Every structure is written in structure tokens, then in C-alpha cells.
Amino acid sequence: MLSADTVLQMAARHGFDLAGIADLREPLPHKDYNKEWITSGQHGSMQYLARTLRERLDPGLYLKDARSAVVLGVLYRSERMDQALEEAVCKVARYAGGRDYHKILKKKAYRYLAELLPGNPTLKFRICVDTAPVAEKLLAARAGLGFQGKNTLVIHPGKGSYFFLVVILLDQQLQPTPPVADGCGQCRRCIDACPTRALKPYQLDARRCISYRTIEDRTPGEFDGSSAGWVFGCDICQEVCPYNRKPVYATHPAFQFRERLLPLMEGYLEDENVYEYTATGSALRRAGYEKLKSSVEVVRGS
Ligand code: B12
Ligand code: SF4
Ligand code: SF4
Numbered sequence: 001m002l003s004a005d006t007v008l009q010m011a012a013r014h015g016f017d018l019a020g021i022a023d024l025r026e027p028l029p030h031k032d033y034n035k036e037w038i039t040s041g042q043h044g045s046m047q048y049l050a051r052t053l054r055e056r057l058d059p060g061l062y063l064k065d066a067r068s069a070v071v072l073g074v075l076y077r078s079e080r081m082d083q084a085l086e087e088a089v090c091k092v093a094r095y096a097g098g099r100d101y102h103k104i105l106k107k108k109a110y111r112y113l114a115e116l117l118p119g120n121p122t123l124k125f126r127i128c129v130d131t132a133p134v135a136e137k138l139l140a141a142r143a144g145l146g147f148q149g150k151n152t153l154v155i156h157p158g159k160g161s162y163f164f165l166v167v168i169l170l171d172q173q174l175q176p177t178p179p180v181a182d183g184c185g186q187c188r189r190c191i192d193a194c195p196t197r198a199l200k201p202y203q204l205d206a207r208r209c210i211s212y213r214t215i216e217d218r219t220p221g222e223f224d225g226s227s228a229g230w231v232f233g234c235d236i237c238q239e240v241c242p243y244n245r246k247p248v249y250a251t252h253p254a255f256q257f258r259e260r261l262l263p264l265m266e267g268y269l270e271d272e273n274v275y276e277y278t279a280t281g282s283a284l285r286r287a288g289y290e291k292l293k294s295s296v297e298v299v300r301g302s
Contacts, residue, residue, distance in 0.1 A: 002120050004175035007070055014112040015252065017163060018073030018156060020143030020177040024059055024066050024169075028138050031057050033203075044207040045218045052133030062133055063126045063169040068176065070168040071136075071143040072112075073154075074105060075250040077162035080257035082247065085235075089267040090299050093211065093233025094162055096283040098255035101164050105129045109166050124171040129164075136165040144177045150201040151190035151237035157183055160244040183243065190237035195228040199237060210234035214295045215287050231264070231295040232284055258282065269296045 004021055011019035034057060043049040049056075059066040081097035095101065109127045117123060128134040141148045145165075146156040155161040157180060184201075191199045198208035206212040210227050211234045228236065238244055250256065263269075264278050275289040284292065 002116060002123065002170075002172055002174060004177070007116065007174060008177070010112065010115060011070070011072055014108065014115075015074075016072040016108075016112070016166075017075045017159065017251075018071075018145045020071050020140070020145050021174045022069040022071060022139045022142035023173075023176040024068055028057055028059075028135060028142075030138070034135075037203075042205045042207060044212055044216070046206065046212075046216055048133075055133035056135045059134060059139075059169055063124065063171065065124070065171040066126075066169045067172055068170050068174040069134075069139045069143065070170065070174075071140045071145055072109070072166040072168070073140070073145050073156070073159075073163040074101075074108075074166070074252060074255070075159065075163045075248060076101065076252075076255040077160075077247060077249055078255060078257045079247070079249055084257060084262065084265055088229070088265040090231040090265055090296055091229045091235075092231065092261055092265060092284070093235050094238075095164070096232055097257045097261065098250070098252075099258070099281050100283045100285070101255070102129050102131065102283070104252075104254045105164060105166050109168060113168065120172075126169045128167040128169065132167075134167050134169070136167050139167050140165050142176075142179055144179045147180045147182045147184075148202065149182075149190070149241065149243075150184045150188060151199060151241065152202060152204045153238065155183065155241065155243045156180075157243065159248045160246075161238050161241060162244065162248070162250075187242065189240040189242070193236050193240040195236065196226055210236075214291070227295065227298055229299055231292060231299055232287055264292075264296070267296060267300050269293055 008019050038050045055062045106129050137154050140154045146154040149155045153161045196208045198205050210230050272289050279285045
């Protein structure tokens with residue numbers, strides 16, 4: 001049998017910056033909000049969110065007999081990216097400053113599990129990094145990795161919000177870690193700073209969000225030009241958050257700034273070859289050449 005102590009100690013040894021355990025016996029909160037978010041169309045063209053709503057709201061549908069979720073966090077902010085953003089003509093969100101986190105973190109999670117499995121041969125699990133139909137933030141908040149702030153992101157009181165989440169669903173009961181109290185209080189900096197008015201407290205209309213518009217939106221001709229200098233993602237509602245004032249930087253080598261992003265951040269994306277050079281191995285690939293090019297044109301006003 002696995003113990004919570006082993007799971008958490010091993011997570012630290014494997015270089016995860018944050019780790020916690022969520023009990024899945026209680027249903028997840030905010031189900032009605034989630035449903036209403038989809039029926040009112042706030043997911044825009046992200047149809048996969050509508051298709052997988054049932055699984056998202058009930059982890060037991062994604063892993064039969066899921067009893068607990070190990071939730072892990074990996075920091076991604078880098079000092080070099082902070083500097084590059086200060087001078088950038090075309091801004092790229094910090095999470096895309098290093099290598100594509102999907103593959104890196106999945107591999108990291110498998111290596112971690114490979115150590116847990118030998119003593120637990122019957123353990124059933126599912127590793128989720130972003131793309132699986134799992135409500136990662138709700139599970140992270142339940143596991144006490146942080147609280148879900150008014151900008152809708154999970155914020156660790158000491159380490160801020162610049163971290164990725166990894167969820168491992170298990171069919172085994174583990175002692176849960178306690179949640180963290182909401183730390184937003186009367187603050188509403190993120191809501192006031194959002195240039196497209198995408199946020200209300202704890203609620204985001206993705207259709208208005210620059211991150212959605214520059215990465216996910218597949219609706220032709222929808223971009224209305226207000227991207228505040230961002231060509232891939234947007235960090236404004238994190239930059240203004242007091243919990244990110246004192247930078248806490250990534251130690252994982254994959255999330256250090258890749259200098260090859262500099263030409264793009266200076267506003268150059270001449271052709272598809274330059275795009276390939278810039279985007280290979282990076283989360284930037286998600287947008288594709290045409291979308292990135294049109295985002296650069298929006299910012300450069302051409
Ligand atoms: C779809 C998606 C997006 C969409 C929609 C974002 C969103 N807020 O929903 C878009 C493309 C806009 C997006 C943008 C970004 N994303 Co994103 N995204 C996701 C994804 C795949 C699903 C999120 C989801 O289910 N949204 C659906 C809605 C309904 O959920 P929600 O806003 O979280 O709403 C909940 C709360 O508001 C909650 N709630 C809590 N308290 C309260 C109180 C009240 C009163 C109410 C009404 C509701 C409420 O109810 C809802 C229940 O889920 C997750 C990965 C995953 N599998 O979970 C990553 C994820 C959330 N994204 C992530 C990141 C890094 C980003 C960006 C920072 C990237 C960037 N720099 O551009 C931005 C941040 C924008 C922002 N402020 O959220 C990380 C966040 C890590 C963290 N520390 O929290 C995740 C977890 C990916 C990962 N594995 O690391 N993302
Ligand atoms: S990521 Fe940017 S556009 Fe989206 S909610 Fe935050 S500040 Fe607004
Ligand atoms: S800026 Fe203020 S309101 Fe927004 S998430 Fe941070 S602490 Fe909460």
C-alpha cells in the first residue's frame with residue numbers, strides 16, 4: 001500500500017516544486033458554474049471542453065474507481081524571460097519561454113511513478129498534464145497547492161502562480177493534504193488590469209481573453225486588435241498579482257528562457273522557416289504559423 005508520506009517525499013526528491021493530495025470521495029465544487037460556462041458559450045471554439053464536461057466534473061469517469069489525486073506543481077518563471085519581456089515589442093507569455101511543458105512533465109511524472117509502482121503492482125493511475133479531461137485547478141486547490149484566485153489561477157501564498165500543474169489520478173485512498181484559505185481578500189488588481197475585461201471575480205470569459213485569442217481561437221476574423229502587445233498568451237493578470245511581486249524562479253533546466261525566442265519578441269517572423277526555428281519543441285506550436293504571424297501583425301500594426 002502506498003502512503004501519503006512516501007508519495008509526497010518522493011515528489012520532492014523528483015524535483016516537483018509543489019505537491020499535495022486531494023481526496024475524491026466528495027464531488028467537485030462549482031459544477032453548475034462549469035455547466036453554465038459552457039452553455040453560455042464562454043469556452044468559445046474550445047469544443048473539447050464541452051465534449052468532456054462530464055469527465056471534468058467527475059474524475060471517476062476518467063479513471064474508474066479514482067479515489068485520490070496526487071497534484072504536482074513545477075515552477076516556470078525565469079529571470080531571463082522577465083528581462084526579455086521588459087524590452088519586447090511582441091510579448092510571449094512566460095509559460096512558453098522554455099520547452100513545451102506537456103511532454104517534459106509527462107515524462108517527469110512517469111519517472112516518478114516508476115519508483116512508486118514496484119511495491120504497488122495493482123495500482124491503477126492516469127497522468128494528466130493540461131490536455132486530459134480533468135479539472136486540474138479544482139484538484140490543486142483541494143490538495144492545498146494554493147487557492148484559486150480571482151484571476152481563476154491557482155496561487156501558492158509563498159511561490160505565486162507561475163507554475164504548471166500535473167495531476168495523477170489513483171484508484172487508491174491516500175491521506176489528503178489540507179487546502180489553503182483564499183488570499184484575494186478585497187484585492188481586484190487582476191480584474192482592473194485585464195485590458196479586454198475578460199475577468200469577473202473567479203470567472204473568466206475565454207472569448208475575451210488574449211491568451212485564448214492568440215493561442216486557441218479558431219474563429220476566422222475574430223481578432224479585434226486589442227492584444228496589448230501580446231502575440232502568444234498573456235500574463236497581465238499574473239504580473240499585477242501581489243503574490244507574484246517577489247519572483248520565484250524555475251530550477252528545471254527545460255523551463256529556462258530559450259534565446260531563439262528573441263527575434264520573435266523583437267517582432268520578426270519573416271516566414272515559415274523562422275517559425276519552425278522558433279517554435280520547434282515549444283508550446284508556441286499550439287498557435288501555428290498563420291495565427292502567430294497574424295498576432296505579430298496585429299501588434300506591429302501592419
Ligand atoms: C481551457 C484552459 C484555458 C483557457 C480558459 C482559462 C480558464 N480560466 O478557464 C484559456 C485559453 C483562456 C487559458 C489561458 C491560460 N491558461 Co490555461 N488551461 C485551460 C485548461 C485546459 C482547462 C481550464 C478549465 O477547465 N476551464 C473551464 C472553466 C469553467 O474553469 P475556470 O475558469 O477554471 O473556472 C473555475 C473557477 O472559476 C471556479 N470557481 C472557483 N471559485 C469560484 C467562485 C465563484 C463565485 C464562481 C462563480 C466560480 C468559482 O469555478 C470553475 C470550476 O472549474 C487548464 C488545464 C486543465 N486540464 O485543467 C489550463 C490551465 C488552467 N492553464 C494554465 C495556464 C498557465 C494558463 C495561462 C496563464 C497561460 C498564459 N500565460 O497565457 C492563461 C491564464 C488565463 C487566466 N486568467 O485563466 C495552467 C494554470 C496553472 C495555475 N497555476 O493555475 C493550467 C492548469 C494548465 C497546466 N496544466 O498547468 N487556459
Ligand atoms: S490572461 Fe490577459 S486577457 Fe486573459 S484574463 Fe488575464 S489579463 Fe485578461
Ligand atoms: S491580483 Fe489580487 S484579486 Fe487578483 S488573483 Fe491576485 S490577489 Fe487575487
